[in-house]
Amino acid sequence: MLLQSIPIKVNLTHLKESCTSCSLHELCLPFGMRLDDVELLDKITANRKCRRGERLYHSGEPFQSLYVIKSGFFKVFDLDEEGKEKIVGFYMPGEILGMEAINKNRFHYNAVAMEDAAVCETPFGALEKLSHTIPALSHQFHKLMSREIMQEHEHILLLGTMRAPQRVAAFLLNLSRRFAARGYSPTHFYLRMTREEIGNYLGLTLETISRLFAKFHEDGLISVHSRDIEIRDLAGLQKLLEHPA
Amino acid sequence: MLLQSIPIKVNLTHLKESCTSCSLHELCLPFGMRLDDVELLDKITANRKCRRGERLYHSGEPFQSLYVIKSGFFKVFDLDEEGKEKIVGFYMPGEILGMEAINKNRFHYNAVAMEDAAVCETPFGALEKLSHTIPALSHQFHKLMSREIMQEHEHILLLGTMRAPQRVAAFLLNLSRRFAARGYSPTHFYLRMTREEIGNYLGLTLETISRLFAKFHEDGLISVHSRDIEIRDLAGLQKLLEHPA
DNA sequence: CGATCGGTTGAAGACCTTCAAAAGCAGTGG
C-alpha cells in the first residue's frame, strides 16, 4: 500500500536541460563555477539514458568518459571467477561513476542501472583540458574525488569494525542522509536493491538483512513493507551505532 | 636471527634531494613531467621528518598540504568515542597521505609514523595552481587519486567477501606487491605493524592473525619469525584467494 | 497457472571472538 505513496522522482523532462539549470548543480561539477564557464562544461557533456538492468560500462572496457548520474540508481560491482557479483557501491543522482578507471585508463568494475536512469557523459580528456582554464572546475573535481575516497574509508570502517546490526543501521542512515541531500525525505524511501544486494554490499547474507529489518521493525526503529522503508526513530538508529547493543 | 638480514631501507642521505633525483619518481607526482616542470614542483614542496609514533596530522585539523611519503611507514586511523583506533590503511613510500581531506578542507583521520619517516609536504593550493600550467602534473595527480579509490575498492571487497584466511593471504600478497614495486624483495620483508594493527585493519582479532600466521607457516606457505615474514609459496597463497579452502 | 524471483523464518553448525594464562622480547634503571 505504501508503494504508491513514494513517487520515484525520475524527472525525464529535465533531461535535455543544461548544467546551468540542473537541479543537481550544487552536488556536481559546476558547483562554484561562473555561468559562462558552466556553458563550456555543458558543451563537452552528452546525455545518455540507461534502462533498468542495462550496463553503463563493463570491467575491462577502455576508459573514455566519466558519468554523472542525473536520475536513477546504479550499482557498481566486480565479478569473481565463478561469475558471482561483489558489490562495491550503490550510486545515486549527483554522484560520479568511473573515477577508479582514470588510473589505468580502463574500467575495473561494472556499472548497472537499478532503475531507468539518465547520466551525463563527460569525456575525461576534455574535462581535464577544460579544468586547466577553469580553476573552480578543477577544484570541484578534486573535491568530488576526495569525497569518494572519504566515503570509501567510511565503508571500510563499517565493514572492518561493525557487527551486523550496526552495519544495517549505518546503511539505512547513509541512504537517509543522501536522500536528504537531494531533497527527498530522509525518513521515508524506497529501496532500489534486493536484500541479497544489501547483504552482498554489507558483507552479510540476505537472511541476516531480512532478520535485522524484522528486528528493527519490532523494536520500533523502522517500518518495513518489502522495499518501502520508513525510519521511525532516527535517533534510536544512530544510538545503535555508538552503543553496539 | 633474521632481523639483521633485512635492512630497513631508510636512506636518509636522500632526504634533501630534489624530485628530479628521487628514487620514487616513477610512483610519484613528477611522473611524466618535463625536467624543468619538475623543478617548479620541487620549489613548492618542503621536506619534513617524522619520528616513530609522531603524528603527521590529526583528525579535525585544517587541511593545508598533501604529504608524499619518502621513507617510512604510516598508519591512517580514526578514533571512536571510546578512543579506540580503527585503522583504514597502511601507507608506504611513494604513496600520498591526506587526499580524503580535500573535500571538506579538514583532515578526517590521523596519520602516525610507524617508524622514523620523511615526507614531502606539498601545499595543496600551490599544487592546484601549478597543475593548471602543467597538464602532466594534473593528469598524474588524477591518476594517483584514482589509484587510491581503486585500492580502497579492493579493500572493501576483501572485507566484504573474504573469510579470515583469504584476508590474511591477500594482506601479505598486497604488501609483497607494493614492496616489489619499490625495489624491495617481494618474498622477504619486515612487518612494521603489530598483530593487533593487522587484525584491526582486516576486521579480525589479533589472535586470529597469530593463529593464521602459524597455520600458514605449518602449511609451508610462509615462514614467520615475529615480524619477519618470508613468503615460501607465492602461488600457494594466491591459490588460497581463488579457492576459499 | 506453473515457474521464477524475492523475501521470511527456523534449526544446526561453522567460524571467529572472547577470555585467560603464559611466554617472549625490548627498553629502563639500579
Added chain:
DNA sequence: CCACTGCTTTTGAAGGTCTTCAACCGATCG
C-alpha cells in the same frame, strides 16, 4: 649485567554471531 616492567605474541577453551541449509509464502510474468 640483570632484574624489572610493559608490550607483543602465542596458544587453549568456551561461547556468540552469523552463515548455511531448508522450507514456505507472495508477487510477478510469460
